[in-house]
Amino acid sequence: MELKHVLSADQFTRKDLDHIMSRSADMEDILNKGGSKLCNGSILGALFYEPSTRTRLSFETAMLRLGGNVVSETDVTFSSQTKGEVLEDTIRMVGGYADVIAIRTKTKGQAGIAAEYSPVPILNGGDGAGEHPTQSLLDLYTIIKHHKIGSEPLQVSFVGDLKYGRTVHSLSKVLRHYEGIELSFVAPEVIQMPEEYRKSGDKISYELTDEILQTADVIYDTRMQQERFEDQKMFRKVRDAFIFTPENVGLMKPAATLMHPLPRVNEIKQSVDTLSQAKYFEQAQNGVPVRMALIAEVLGK
Numbered sequence: 259m260e261l262k263h264v265l266s267a268d269q270f271t272r273k274d275l276d277h278i279m280s281r282s283a284d285m286e287d288i289l290n291k292g293g294s295k296l297c298n299g300s301i302l303g304a305l306f307y308e309p310s311t312r313t314r315l316s317f318e319t320a321m322l323r324l325g326g327n328v329v330s331e332t333d334v335t336f337s338s339q340t341k342g343e344v345l346e347d348t349i350r351m352v353g354g355y356a357d358v359i360a361i362r363t364k365t366k367g368q369a370g371i372a373a374e375y376s377p378v379p380i381l382n383g384g385d386g387a388g389e390h391p392t393q394s395l396l397d398l399y400t401i402i403k404h405h406k407i408g409s410e411p412l413q414v415s416f417v418g419d420l421k422y423g424r425t426v427h428s429l430s431k432v433l434r435h436y437e438g439i440e441l442s443f444v445a446p447e448v449i450q451m452p453e454e455y456r457k458s459g460d461k462i463s464y465e466l467t468d469e470i471l472q473t474a475d476v477i478y479d480t481r482m483q484q485e486r487f488e489d490q491k492m493f494r495k496v497r498d499a500f501i502f503t504p505e506n507v508g509l510m511k512p513a514a515t516l517m518h519p520l521p522r523v524n525e526i527k528q529s530v531d532t533l534s535q536a537k538y539f540e541q542a543q544n545g546v547p548v549r550m551a552l553i554a555e556v557l558g559k
């Protein structure tokens with residue numbers, strides 16, 4: 259497969275997804291053997307203009323485990339953008355220093371703009387309330403590890419802030435490539451899944467019912483994105499809409515998985531972490547092999 263940039267989940271065909279999943283599994287083997295020198299001499303530029311722990315660190319870890327190096331900018335207040343430099347100029351410059359750029363921006367669509375000006379591949383690490391395509395690939399990798407995706411029916415319920423949460427936008431697109439997946443969107447009306455990500459046949463629910471908990475194979479919970487709400491009163495109204503506790507997670511099938519891109523705030527109690535359904539820390543860990551695969555692919559290695 260030829261992969262130039264990773265900007266949106268729209269760009270992947272089913273064949274691409276199969277290839278990236280198998281390359282990620284190979285990278286996991288390489289990681290377990292201590293890493294490789296595949297990207298020896300290559301540099302990753304990490305430009306993160308919104309808070310990040312997992313995405314930036316797993317991108318950086320991925321490059322280091324491939325034998326490459328990293329330069330990063332993590333706070334816009336220390337960036338020349340504070341002096342008025344436009345993103346296009348920053349990208350042209352960093353593209354002259356690094357061989358690949360992972361970028362997180364505050365505004366939807368900015369990763370695409372970066373790609374227009376970049377001499378090197380751009381990996382979208384989240385563009386505002388838009389998309390988070392590399393996260394959707396590690397989410398898919400995690401689901402494949404625990405479920406027979408594509409060959410039997412799979413009920414996937416997205417729960418939480420589906421309007422501003424970018425991870426569910428990308429993951430819904432990726433999952434539509436597989437037969438037998440039924441998507442349900444569980445959120446208060448004001449933060450329901452935007453129309454552009456919906457398809458006929460999707461189920462919409464405003465409450466997290468016992469039936470959803472009992473029938474879901476995958477529950478993908480998300481954080482209420484306080485920073486993206488225009489109306490903070492509205493945020494306070496919905497912030498505690500759904501809380502996962504050992505009691506309600508106990509209603510889930512033993513083989514079901516509870517996922518979350520993290521960070522969680524109060525939507526999953528820490529007492530849930532030890533239950534067999536809780537897979538969110540493993541999910542975060544999968545970011546390293548999947549991002550190793552993406553870096554190797556865009557660098558043509």
Ligand code: NCD
Nearest residue numbers: 312313384425481519520521
């Ligand atoms: C998410 C993000 O930044 O979109 N985190 C992540 O990348 N793992 C989710 C969030 O911030 O709630």
